[in-house]
Amino acid sequence: MTTTSPVTIRRARRDDVGAIVAMLADDRLGSARERIEDPLPESYFRAFEAVDRDPNIQLVVAESADGIVVGCLQLCVLPGLSSQGASRGLIEDVRVASHCRSQGIGEQLVQWAVAEARAKNCKLVELLTHQTRVDAQRFYVRLGFAASHVGMTLRF
Amino acid sequence: MTTTSPVTIRRARRDDVGAIVAMLADDRLGSARERIEDPLPESYFRAFEAVDRDPNIQLVVAESADGIVVGCLQLCVLPGLSSQGASRGLIEDVRVASHCRSQGIGEQLVQWAVAEARAKNCKLVELLTHQTRVDAQRFYVRLGFAASHVGMTLRF
Numbered sequence: 350m351t352t353t354s355p356v357t358i359r360r361a362r363r364d365d366v367g368a369i370v371a372m373l374a375d376d377r378l379g380s381a382r383e384r385i386e387d388p389l390p391e392s393y394f395r396a397f398e399a400v401d402r403d404p405n406i407q408l409v410v411a412e413s414a415d416g417i418v419v420g421c422l423q424l425c426v427l428p429g430l431s432s433q434g435a436s437r438g439l440i441e442d443v444r445v446a447s448h449c450r451s452q453g454i455g456e457q458l459v460q461w462a463v464a465e466a467r468a469k470n471c472k473l474v475e476l477l478t479h480q481t482r483v484d485a486q487r488f489y490v491r492l493g494f495a496a497s498h499v500g501m502t503l504r505f
Numbered sequence: 506m507t508t509t510s511p512v513t514i515r516r517a518r519r520d521d522v523g524a525i526v527a528m529l530a531d532d533r534l535g536s537a538r539e540r541i542e543d544p545l546p547e548s549y550f551r552a553f554e555a556v557d558r559d560p561n562i563q564l565v566v567a568e569s570a571d572g573i574v575v576g577c578l579q580l581c582v583l584p585g586l587s588s589q590g591a592s593r594g595l596i597e598d599v600r601v602a603s604h605c606r607s608q609g610i611g612e613q614l615v616q617w618a619v620a621e622a623r624a625k626n627c628k629l630v631e632l633l634t635h636q637t638r639v640d641a642q643r644f645y646v647r648l649g650f651a652a653s654h655v656g657m658t659l660r661f
Contacts, residue, residue: 366586373587382588396590403584405559427581428559430522431529431598432538434552439595442587463659472661477631477654489657498633500654501645503619505628 353453438466509609524574594622
């Protein structure tokens with residue numbers, strides 16, 4: 350059975366960057382890509398500033414009742430000509446702290462993003478999830494997503 | 506054998522919208538989604554203005570030697586915290602006019618986008634291509650992309 354923990358979803362602040370990066374690193378694929386140091390590399394804060402000032406991007410965190418950051422998600426609303434000039438919502442960097450999984454927190458984050466994309470007149474929400482993240486794919490299908498596309502990536 | 510037609514890749518202008526929408530509609534999946542009318546629905550022009558004023562988005566066209574628009578591509582450069590605060594390039598709406606396929610125009614467009622994303626310090630370029638577009642997947646693999654992810658979509 351899945352218990353649901355009520356969380357507050359709010360815009361990320363500069364002082365959440367450490368908690369967000371810790372969640373990005375606490376992951377099989379993410380651990381090789383991040384650098385957890387004290388202080389954190391300045392590149393994370395520069396990226397936060399760029400995200401924070403971009404009107405098309407919302408980086409949000411899920412905060413537990415006792416004020417702890419336990420999840421994050423980034424939503425970009427992107428205009429484009431296709432589908433009669435519809436905007437698209439792109440969901441990225443969905444993470445839930447490992448000790449807080451299976452409590453419905455990821456679902457609350459994704460449902461927030463879907464509602465937000467709808468409110469901003471998107472006709473489509475899309476995301477890429479690694480081929481090996483079979484549980485994540487099942488999770489998104491349960492929320493109404495279709496595994497309709499192949500996500501192709503080129504890393505430099 | 507593939508012949509290569511030299512094209513000029515340039516920023517799209519408002520008077521290219523008709524040619525771009527015609528290419529989006531001239532497609533098995535796109536034909537049901539677009540509305541080709543004269544004049545074109547205003548929603549396309551509103552979307553063009555939103556794209557055109559967004560500093561993170563570049564909508565480009567491929568123009569043939571005789572000044573005809575024969576291809577298009579949209580590149581979004583998106584900041585984010587993951588991968589040490591690296592930006593990502595998202596490629597969307599890649600189309601080549603049906604009478605100009607297999608001439609290397611799509612490759613020139615995608616290579617332009619990859620070079621541009623690199624120049625803007627992206628560490629990753631990503632895109633979604635429909636599961637049924639097997640030729641497109643082969644094309645991207647030939648250009649160095651990996652079919653590493655599942656692209657999940659939710660249409661409203």
